[in-house]
Amino acid sequence: MKTLDDLDLKGKRVFMRVDFNVPLDKERRVRDDLRIRAVLPSVHKVLDSGGRLVLASHLGRPKGKVADEFSLKPAAGRLSELLGKPVVLVPDCVGPEVEKRVSLLKEGEALLLENLRFHAEEEKNDPDFSRRLAELADIYVNEAFAASHRAHASVQGITRFVPVCAAGYQLQQEIEYFKKVMVNPQRPLAIIVGGAKVSTKLGLLENLIPKVDYLIIGGAMANTFLKAGGKEVGKSLVESDYIETAQRLTDLANKRGVKVLLPVDAVVSEVAEGGADVQKVSIDRVPGEAQIFDIGPQSVQVFESVLKECKTIVWNGPMGVFETAPFGKGTFALAEFLGSIGALTVIGGGDSAAAVRQAGAEDKVSYISTGGGAFLELLEGKDLPGVSALEECGKRQR
Ligand code: 3PG
Ligand code: MG
Numbered sequence: 001m002k003t004l005d006d007l008d009l010k011g012k013r014v015f016m017r018v019d020f021n022v023p024l025d026k027e028r029r030v031r032d033d034l035r036i037r038a039v040l041p042s043v044h045k046v047l048d049s050g051g052r053l054v055l056a057s058h059l060g061r062p063k064g065k066v067a068d069e070f071s072l073k074p075a076a077g078r079l080s081e082l083l084g085k086p087v088v089l090v091p092d093c094v095g096p097e098v099e100k101r102v103s104l105l106k107e108g109e110a111l112l113l114e115n116l117r118f119h120a121e122e123e124k125n126d127p128d129f130s131r132r133l134a135e136l137a138d139i140y141v142n143e144a145f146a147a148s149h150r151a152h153a154s155v156q157g158i159t160r161f162v163p164v165c166a167a168g169y170q171l172q173q174e175i176e177y178f179k180k181v182m183v184n185p186q187r188p189l190a191i192i193v194g195g196a197k198v199s200t201k202l203g204l205l206e207n208l209i210p211k212v213d214y215l216i217i218g219g220a221m222a223n224t225f226l227k228a229g230g231k232e233v234g235k236s237l238v239e240s241d242y243i244e245t246a247q248r249l250t251d252l253a254n255k256r257g258v259k260v261l262l263p264v265d266a267v268v269s270e271v272a273e274g275g276a277d278v279q280k281v282s283i284d285r286v287p288g289e290a291q292i293f294d295i296g297p298q299s300v301q302v303f304e305s306v307l308k309e310c311k312t313i314v315w316n317g318p319m320g321v322f323e324t325a326p327f328g329k330g331t332f333a334l335a336e337f338l339g340s341i342g343a344l345t346v347i348g349g350g351d352s353a354a355a356v357r358q359a360g361a362e363d364k365v366s367y368i369s370t371g372g373g374a375f376l377e378l379l380e381g382k383d384l385p386g387v388s389a390l391e392e393c394g395k396r397q398r
Pocket of ligand 2: 372373
């Protein structure tokens with residue numbers, strides 16, 4: 001795979017696929033700019049080298065139709081602020097107007113194309129659309145790690161039609177950290193998994209159980225494991241169809257000598273609302289009418305006592321309904337703890353990443369991945385189409 005450092009960028013039209021699929025607030029302002037800040041080193045590199053930068057991204061799922069609510073305008077605004085100079089948003093991503101604007105770009109200037117998914121051909125990985133995007137590029141750069149699990153035109157198809165492909169710095173870094181934690185990690189290695197459902201983490205668990213020393217499970221998905229172990233969890237969310245699966249995964253872990261840790265206490269209530277009647281109970285005493293919305297303080301202690309012995313820790317998925325005030329304590333405690341220890345700590349998935357930032361531990365953990373689905377697919381042991389496409393393109397260039 002070529003990188004930005006291998007190329008002469010001066011005067012070249014650099015088509016950089018980024019992932020500015022960022023959360024917006026009600027006023028359509030960028031609520032979390034991690035994914036925009038993450039690509040700044042690559043953007044600066046191109047601009048400082050005299051490249052002519054064409055940025056392209058998707059936002060949301062507009063399903064092939066133009067819709068103002070999915071415009072990249074807020075992202076263009078935030079990028080302009082961060083760069084300290086205006087980045088113009090071009091109203092489309094292909095067509096004569098776009099071609100003209102790109103041809104008028106001066107060295108060291110950047111523009112942002114409008115949402116790629118306003119064209120249904122993007123998600124269909126349409127060859128003709130891929131070719132039209134490629135016509136805007138002397139060099140193609142994938143700097144969209146978080147979208148690299150999608151075999152879409154701007155991520156995969158385009159690489160067949162451009163003269164040169166390269167990986168952006170952020171994409172490179174994501175892959176480096178992934179390798180540090182998964183290929184020859186320093187041991188003990190722990191994975192902390194949370195979130196609502198076992199079903200969405202099944203591939204991850206199956207792939208990682210044979211690789212880790214500790215598996216720590218929190219969030220509502222722990223309920224299904226607790227149930228499999230014979231515990232009563234009241235009215236908590238349980239995936240009944242996955243109780244056997246949870247048992248099978250526990251058996252697999254036991255057979256492999258992996259220590260599985262589940263919550264030993266919980267924060268329960270009848271509703272997940274701030275101001276609700278909240279109780280801390282031992283996991284053997286969850287009231288029949290109650291639901292578990294967070295791990296309790298003893299669970300935090302038990303988890304920490306194991307984690308402090310670990311040299312490598314990967315975390316994906318919150319420990320509870322952390323968005324709602326009384327139920328965030330477990331998740332935030334864990335985030336703070338991970339920021340306070342010397343281990344290599346890698347966090348991925350939008351929720352856990354947001355929790356780490358809210359806990360003020362962003363600069364204290366080793367790395368926060370920009371990926372949600374893409375990070376998950378790496379942990380599932382899958383190849384990412386966007387990364388494979390760069391490798392293929394690299395082979396053709398040799
Ligand atoms: C993400 O946020 O996971 C990426 O931007 C991909 O978006 P998608 O799930 O809509 O393809
Ligand atoms: Mg997604």
